Amino acid sequence: MKDLQHLFIRNTTAGTIIRAFRTNFHITQKEMSEVIGVPETNLSAIENDRREIGVDLATRIGAFLGIHPSLLLFPNGQEAEIKKHKMIIQKAKRLLDKKIRQTG
Structure with a gap:
């Protein structure tokens, strides 16, 4: 849970949220990318804020994480x-x- 605690600060990003949820549950990027249907390199780029996240991907990742896509589209x-x-x-x-x- 400690990975999730820092999400309640300003200026967080979708990548920060995704990484925190994923690492909190000990899920690898490879495992997550296989389930959501995107290349691992794309997931890595999103988590490192090198790639924007769109509605489709926010919806898939949100479904995986059990959160509403708007939390990823508008993390602040x-x-x-x-x-x-x-x-x-x-x-x-x-x-x-x-x-x-x-x-x-």
């Missing part, structure tokens, strides 16, 4: 992702407001 919560993209949200809002004024 959706609010953290929204804050990270605040500038995009502001620009999109201004653009949409402008388009609404033009059409209506």
Whole structure:
């Protein structure tokens, strides 16, 4: 369980979560990769934050770990992702407001 305790800190990654769960239960990358159907090298890259995780893989890994895929897609919560993209949200809002004024 000690491997899982550090997951409750900010700025964690999907790779950190996956590795913590996997090592906590003494599962090798090879064993896990065979079950989820991805090459071991891909799993290693994800665990070492060298590869992004998409919806399909998050769903497969989540099923394996018994967790919801959103925990892997948004390891720091959706609010953290929204804050990270605040500038995009502001620009999109201004653009949409402008388009609404033009059409209506």
